[in-house]
Amino acid sequence: MTTVQSVVPATAARSVSACKITLLMIATLTIMAGTTISPSLPAIEANFADVNGVKLLSRMVLTLPALFVALCAPLIGSLADRYGRLRLLIGSILLYGLSGISGLFVESLPALLVGRAVLGIAIGGIMTLTTALVGDYFSGSERERYLGLQQAFTGIGGVAFVAAGGLLADYHWRAPFVIYAVAFAIVPAAIAFLTEPSRHAPDSQQTTDPVTEHAVRWLPVAALCAVAFLVNMIFYFIPSQLPFYLRAIGIGAASNAGFALGLHNLVMAGSALGYGRLRAMLSVPAIFVIGLCLMTLGFVWVAFSTTMPSMLFAMAIAGAGLGLTIPNLMSGIIAQASPSTRGRLAGMVTASMFIGHFTSPFASQPLIEAAGYQETYLAAACGLATLAIICAVIALNRKSSV
Numbered sequence: 001m002t003t004v005q006s007v008v009p010a011t012a013a014r015s016v017s018a019c020k021i022t023l024l025m026i027a028t029l030t031i032m033a034g035t036t037i038s039p040s041l042p043a044i045e046a047n048f049a050d051v052n053g054v055k056l057l058s059r060m061v062l063t064l065p066a067l068f069v070a071l072c073a074p075l076i077g078s079l080a081d082r083y084g085r086l087r088l089l090i091g092s093i094l095l096y097g098l099s100g101i102s103g104l105f106v107e108s109l110p111a112l113l114v115g116r117a118v119l120g121i122a123i124g125g126i127m128t129l130t131t132a133l134v135g136d137y138f139s140g141s142e143r144e145r146y147l148g149l150q151q152a153f154t155g156i157g158g159v160a161f162v163a164a165g166g167l168l169a170d171y172h173w174r175a176p177f178v179i180y181a182v183a184f185a186i187v188p189a190a191i192a193f194l195t196e197p198s199r200h201a202p203d204s205q206q207t208t209d210p211v212t213e214h215a216v217r218w219l220p221v222a223a224l225c226a227v228a229f230l231v232n233m234i235f236y237f238i239p240s241q242l243p244f245y246l247r248a249i250g251i252g253a254a255s256n257a258g259f260a261l262g263l264h265n266l267v268m269a270g271s272a273l274g275y276g277r278l279r280a281m282l283s284v285p286a287i288f289v290i291g292l293c294l295m296t297l298g299f300v301w302v303a304f305s306t307t308m309p310s311m312l313f314a315m316a317i318a319g320a321g322l323g324l325t326i327p328n329l330m331s332g333i334i335a336q337a338s339p340s341t342r343g344r345l346a347g348m349v350t351a352s353m354f355i356g357h358f359t360s361p362f363a364s365q366p367l368i369e370a371a372g373y374q375e376t377y378l379a380a381a382c383g384l385a386t387l388a389i390i391c392a393v394i395a396l397n398r399k400s401s402v
Contacts (some may be wrong), residue, residue, distance in 0.1 A: 018193040019137070020146070025186050026089075026130055027150045028157030029096055030123060031265065036165040036179050037103070038062055038239040039258045042247060043173035048109040057109055059240050059361040064113055066357030068120025069127070069350060077128045077347025081340060085129050085136070086196045092125030093183050093190060100180020119180075124350060131346035135334040136197035141280060143334065147327040148275030155269030155323060159262040166258015197339075216341055224332045225352035227288065230387060231325055232356030234380045235295070237364045238264070238302070238318065245373045251308055263312050264319035271323030278324065284332045285395035287324055292388035294321030296381045303377035329353075 045058035080088055099122060102115030138146050161179055168175035243257040278287060298318025305311040329349060337345040367376040 018189075019195075020149075022186070022189045022193045023130060023133065023137075024150060024153040025189065026093065026126060027154045028161070029093070029183055029186070030127055031154045031157055032100075032161045032179060032182070036161045037169075037176045038261060039166040039169040039243055039255065040173040040176055041240075041243050043169065044109075044112075047173060051109050054109070056361060056365060057113070059365065061109075061112060061116055062240050063236065063358050063361055064116045065120030065123055066354035068117045069124040069354035070352075070358065071124075072121045073124035073128045073350040073354070074344065074347040076125045077132070077343035077345070077350075080129055080132055080343035084196050085133055085343070086190075086194055088125055089129040089133075089194070090187060090190050092122045092129065093187050095119075096122035096126060097180055097183030097187075100183065101177055103177030103180075104174050120354070124347075124354070127350045127353075128343065128347045131330055131334065131350065132342040133194070133197065134330070135337060135342045135346075136339065141276065144279040144327075144331055145276030147330050147334075148272045148279075151272035151275065151323055151327045152269040155265040155267075155272060155319070157265075159266045159269070163255075163258050163262040166255040166262070169258065170253065170255050216338075216345070217336055221333070221336050221345060221348065224329060224336070225349055227387065227391075228329050228349050228352040229356040230383065231292070231295075231322075231329075232353045233360045233363060234299075234356075234383050235318075235322060236357050236360035237299075237377065237380050238315075240361050241364055241368065241373070241376075242302075245302075246311070248373060249306055251311070256308060260308075260311055260315045264315040264322075267316040267319035268323035271320040272327055275324055275327045279328070279331060283395055283398055284328055284335075285391045285398060287328045288391040289388050289395060291321045291323075291325035291328065292384050292391065294318070295325065296321075296384040296388060299377050299381035299384060303374045303381065 041058055041062060044061055045054055048054050048058065051057060076088060076092075096119060099115050099118035102118075103112055106112050106115060134143065134146060134150070164179060165176040168178070239261060242260060246257055246260070275287075278290075282290075295318050298314050298316075298321060301314035301317060302311065305314050333345050333349040334342070364376055364380075367379060371379075
């Protein structure tokens with residue numbers, strides 16, 4: 001049975017299944033935020049070719065939301081801890097839909113970037129608040145299973161949204177922005193099926209998690225934030241640069257990038273479904289080792305791929321690794337949080353992830369211009385391998401101290 005705390009009262013006739021499905025639907029909004037429009041990036045660059053710095057600015061259409069996630073997520077988390085989660089979440093979903101579809105109408109690249117900045121504020125709210133709600137609603141092994149299911153659902157949604165984005169981008173670069181309107185359909189479900197947690201009720205997870213009401217172990221929190229930043233910075237070498245890489249090796253249709261990213265999300269979903277069982281057997285650092293090694297192999301394969309089948313295989317391997325790494329990050333940060341600190345710590349790890357997204361083009365573009373695509377993806381693989389080695393050392397030290 002699903003162990004959902006009393007914050008979802010039976011007297012309010014809230015269905016546990018409806019609550020979970022609603023949270024899963026909201027989770028798909030985060031995967032839509034970036035990769036949905038990734039196939040449009042070359043056409044956006046061509047459409048605004050007269051703008052100074054268009055090569056970098058066109059990529060920032062994808063990554064600029066991440067900067068505003070990073071700026072706003074900790075503040076939103078603090079507000080959620082003080083004033084509650086639900087109203088902030090519903091407002092964030094509405095803002096997401098409005099800012100997302102702005103790409104259908106704006107006429108200049110600066111205006112497009114403003115809309116993407118506002119979208120980042122909304123994403124910061126959605127990710128921070130849903131992570132906090134998962135900690136409020138679920139505990140123990142059920143929480144681990146749910147986090148894997150959430151990542152899987154996000155990946156499956158990404159298959160549909162990213163593939164649709166690629167097909168729509170073949171029609172017109174603005175067309176993928178219509179997909180953001182799906183947020184408006186989620187708002188009624190959020191109002192009907194989610195409830196505001198009682199932040200003063202006893203928290204059953206305190207019997208299993210090594211966190212008291214007020215103490216925070218800042219060293220593991222800082223380590224998780226560092227991993228979140230580095231993994232996401234390196235991962236975003238794929239959605240921000242893959243359409244251009246495919247064009248450089250002669251695979252030019254926008255839909256090809258959409259299909260490649262869609263397969264990545266599909267395999268990520270399958271991998272994430274096994275996270276709960278894996279977490280029952282292995283520690284957080286050990287799972288990081290597995291996920292990061294798979295991502296390393298995927299990036300190496302990307303570097304040497306010259307055909308679409310080879311690229312698809314590389315995307316599958318990298319997706320399998322990311323499908324374990326992201327729920328592991330969320331599980332790790334929730335385990336460090338008490339009810340009164342969940343919003344803040346969720347905001348910190350969310351900010352770290354999206355700082356990585358935002359800085360990714362600033363890391364990848366100079367490397368590509370200096371050395372080329374292949375060498376850039378190999379350098380990314382080296383970075384992931386280094387992280388895997390560090391996590392392996394931590395996992396072995398933890399095992400030897402038991």
